[in-house]
Amino acid sequence: MRDSLTTLFRYWEQRRRVFASRDQLEHFQEKQVRRLLRRVVPGSDFTRERFGILPWEEWQRIPVMDKPMLLQHFDRLNTGGISREEAFAVARQAERTRDFKPQLQGVTVGLSSGTSGRQGIFLVSREERCRWAGTILAKMLPRGLLAGERVAFFLRAGGNLYETVRTRCLQFEFFDLMDEMERHLSRLKRLLPTILIGPPSLLVELSRLVNEGILHLPVVRVISVAEVLDPLDREVIESAFGQVLHQVYQATEGFLGATCSFGVLHLNEDLLIFEKEFIEAGEGRFIPIITDLFRITLPIIRYRLDDILVPRRGPCPCGSVLLALDRVDGRCDDVFYWPALEGAGWRRIYPDFIRKAVVEADGAVRDFRVRQLSPGEVELSLEGAATAFPRVSEALLALARRNQAQPPVIRLANGFPTRNRDQKLRRIERCFTPEAVSGPLA
Ligand SMILES: [Zn+2]
Structure with a gap:
C-alpha cells in the first residue's frame, strides 16, 4: 500500500514536470545536483574522496567513474553501508533460487547481465524503486493511469525492482525471460496485455506467433527495452503489431531515455545529467557520462556508460527540450x-x-x-x-x-x-x- 502511494505520487510529479526551455531544464538540474550532493556526500566516503578539495559547485571536475571503479570502491561508494561481498552473495542466492524476495536492510540488490564479462551489481532502496516505477509509468503509459492498462513486462531476472506496480486501475505482470515460451504464452493469453514491454529479440519471437495467428493481443503499445534495437527487428515488430515501436533506454545505472509520441528517443535529462564525450567530429556520436539526480543508495555521479549515442539532427516535432537521439549505436566494447x-x-x-x-x-x-x-x-x-x-x-x-x-x-x-x-x-x-x-x- 505504502509502495503504491509513493509510486502514484512519483507518477503524478513526473506528469506535471514539463520544461518550457533548455534554460529552465538546466536550472532544475543544477538545483537537483545540489540536493543530491547534500544527501550523498556525507554518507559516501568514495564520493568525498573524488571531490578532494574541490567545492561542490565544481562537481563536473571530479574524476569520471566507470564500471570497474564502481565495483572496486563499491563498499565506500554506497550510502547503505553494504559490502560488495554481501551484496553479491544475496544477489546470487536470489538468481539461483529465482526467488527475488531477499533484500539487504530493505535495499534491493540486483545483478546486471554482464555482457562484457564482468557482472555489475546495483542497489535500489524502496523509495528509489517507487520513483523508478512512477516515472517509467508517467513516461510510457499512452493513456494515463486510469485507462486500466494491463502491462506485460519481459525482463531478465530483475526481482523486486520490477514487481512494485499493482493498483486497482493497473495490472503489471513481470515475465522472467528464463521461462519457457509455452509458459509465457499461457500467461499472455490470460493477462491479455494492452502494453507489451520486452527486449527486441523476445518481441520478434512474439511477432512470429502473431503472424502465424497463434497469438492475439489487444496491445496499444509495444515497447523495446534492454537490447540495442536493430532496424531489422523494428520492422518485423512494427508490422506484426501494426504500430510504431516505442523504446525505453535503460541500464543498470538508471532509466536513461524514452520515446515520445512520435517514437523518437529522448534522453531523460529531467532525471539525469548527460555530459557528452564526443568521439566523432562535428558533435556527432558521443559516449554519455551520466549523473543520476535521484540515486542516493548507490550514487551514480559522473559515470561513463559503455554506450555510443547518435544525436538526432534537428529538433523533434514533439517540441520536448530533452535531447533527441537518432539511435543508440551499440556498445563501446563492440x-x-x-x-x-x-x-x-x-x-x-x-x-x-x-x-x-x-x-x-x-x-x-x-x-x-x-x-x-x-x-x-x-x-x-x-x-x-x-x-x-x-x-x-x-x-x-x-x-x-x-x-x-x-x-x-x-x-x-x-x-x-x-x-x-x-x-x-x-x-x-x-x-x-x-x-x-x-x-x-x-
Ligand atoms: Zn519527441
Whole structure:
C-alpha cells in the first residue's frame, strides 16, 4: 500500500514536470545536483574522496567513474553501508533460487547481465524503486493511469525492482525471460496485455506467433527495452503489431531515455545529467557520462556508460527540450578494431557501419551476426540468403579499404552462436581486447 502511494505520487510529479526551455531544464538540474550532493556526500566516503578539495559547485571536475571503479570502491561508494561481498552473495542466492524476495536492510540488490564479462551489481532502496516505477509509468503509459492498462513486462531476472506496480486501475505482470515460451504464452493469453514491454529479440519471437495467428493481443503499445534495437527487428515488430515501436533506454545505472509520441528517443535529462564525450567530429556520436539526480543508495555521479549515442539532427516535432537521439549505436566494447594499413595504430569501425554493410549488401538477409574474433579475423552468420556470403564479405572488405584498415579474413560460421534466453542479443560483437586499448575510446 505504502509502495503504491509513493509510486502514484512519483507518477503524478513526473506528469506535471514539463520544461518550457533548455534554460529552465538546466536550472532544475543544477538545483537537483545540489540536493543530491547534500544527501550523498556525507554518507559516501568514495564520493568525498573524488571531490578532494574541490567545492561542490565544481562537481563536473571530479574524476569520471566507470564500471570497474564502481565495483572496486563499491563498499565506500554506497550510502547503505553494504559490502560488495554481501551484496553479491544475496544477489546470487536470489538468481539461483529465482526467488527475488531477499533484500539487504530493505535495499534491493540486483545483478546486471554482464555482457562484457564482468557482472555489475546495483542497489535500489524502496523509495528509489517507487520513483523508478512512477516515472517509467508517467513516461510510457499512452493513456494515463486510469485507462486500466494491463502491462506485460519481459525482463531478465530483475526481482523486486520490477514487481512494485499493482493498483486497482493497473495490472503489471513481470515475465522472467528464463521461462519457457509455452509458459509465457499461457500467461499472455490470460493477462491479455494492452502494453507489451520486452527486449527486441523476445518481441520478434512474439511477432512470429502473431503472424502465424497463434497469438492475439489487444496491445496499444509495444515497447523495446534492454537490447540495442536493430532496424531489422523494428520492422518485423512494427508490422506484426501494426504500430510504431516505442523504446525505453535503460541500464543498470538508471532509466536513461524514452520515446515520445512520435517514437523518437529522448534522453531523460529531467532525471539525469548527460555530459557528452564526443568521439566523432562535428558533435556527432558521443559516449554519455551520466549523473543520476535521484540515486542516493548507490550514487551514480559522473559515470561513463559503455554506450555510443547518435544525436538526432534537428529538433523533434514533439517540441520536448530533452535531447533527441537518432539511435543508440551499440556498445563501446563492440566497436571493431582493425589494424591500420600503415603504421601500428588501429582503425575503429562503429557497429552501425558494420550493420549497414551487411544489410545493404544483400536485401534478403533476415538475420545476421558479425563477430571480430581477433585483429585480423571476422566471423559471419547469415540467415535468409544462401548466396549472400560473397556479397556481404565483399562489403566488409570495402569497409576496411575505405577506412585504410588491413583487410580481415572473413569466415562463414557454421550456424549462429548459441545464446541463453537471458543473454542479451548482440548482432555485432568484438570478442577480444586490443592490447593498446584500455579504458574509453580516445
Ligand atoms: Zn519527441
